[in-house]
Amino acid sequence: MGFSGCQQKSPRRLVMSPRGSLLFFILFLINIYAFVNCDAGTSLASGEQVESPSLAWYPSSPADSFVPLSLMSSFPEDLEISNYCLELLGLFSQRYSDYVKCLVPAARPVRVCLKCYSGYGSLLNAYTNISSNQMGPGNESCRDSLLRSDRLMLVYVLFSNMQDLWEKSNCDFCITEKFQNVNNETLNFMKNLNQTLSCFEKYQQGNHTELCKNCKSSYKGLNELYSKMEKTLCIDVEDAMNMTRILWSKNFNCSLPRDETVPVIAVSSFMLFLPVIFYLSSFLHSEQKKRKLIQPKRLKSYTSLMNIQDKQS
Secondary structure (H helix, E strand, O other), rough: OOOOEEEEOOOOOOOOOOOHHHHHOOOOOHHHHHHHHHHHHHHOOOOOOOOOOOOOOOOOOOHHHOOOOOOOHHHOOOHHOOOOHHHHHHHHHHHHHHHHHHOOOOOOOOOOOOOOOOHHHHHHHHHHHHHHOOOOOOOOOOHHHHOOOOOOHHHHHHHHHHHHHHHHOOOOOOOOOHOOOEEHHHHHHHHHHHHHHHHHHHHHOOOOOHHHHHHHHHHHHHHHHHOOOOOOOOHHHHHHHHHHHHHHHHOOOOOOOOOHHHHHHHHHHHHHHHHHHHHHHHHHHHHHHHHHHHHHHHHHHHHHHHHHHHHHH
């Protein structure tokens, strides 16, 4: 049985042996394949469009196209996170996001303490609810399930980074306890800072000599206040003072004579003449020692001379 072109031939009568049966079956499959290809070619010739499949043509399906699966439903009930813990996790997520949104705009000029202290307090409160031993509804604690259930410990790492940022900024020096408000010392500094900057703004358009003269007292007072706060500075106050000093010295070319200049000059002069005094005293002391040594030598030589004269006589 075979095909020629696209027309089917009549099958021949054969005496079938096992080997012949196998050969017949193979020829039969080949003829069917040729017949199908012939029909496909005829269809293309008649104007019908047939698209051949291509592996590269299929795009990768997005994750949203899959049927959503609840992985948690496949775990035992004692391993599932309760609704109470999920609520605490959602609250932490929201407050973490709010705090970061406050930090980024406060990067320059630095105001991470004065503008974002309430956000950090709220974040700390949300994390404390998760990490504390206090039991929730049904005598349930979320500390182990949310903080220690895996190697990544994402909630703990995220909060630790924010806590480290707060501590490096020394924000506790500028904020009252329980993150209620900015403390009085910092408010007083910011008040003096605003007065100094207002003076700069008032005279910066004209001659800078006038600015240096008229703003000298306010700038000096700000410097003195900053010196008193030197050991209790948060990053906001430190950065504000640095920027003010740059404006005063570099932008406006002003200078502020310091009261400690005279003591520094006196101490420097004393240290300069100290070696001279030392060498002079050493020289005088050595001269006196030489005189004491010369006198016995003369007496000894005189005595020996008298002895020689006595022997000669």
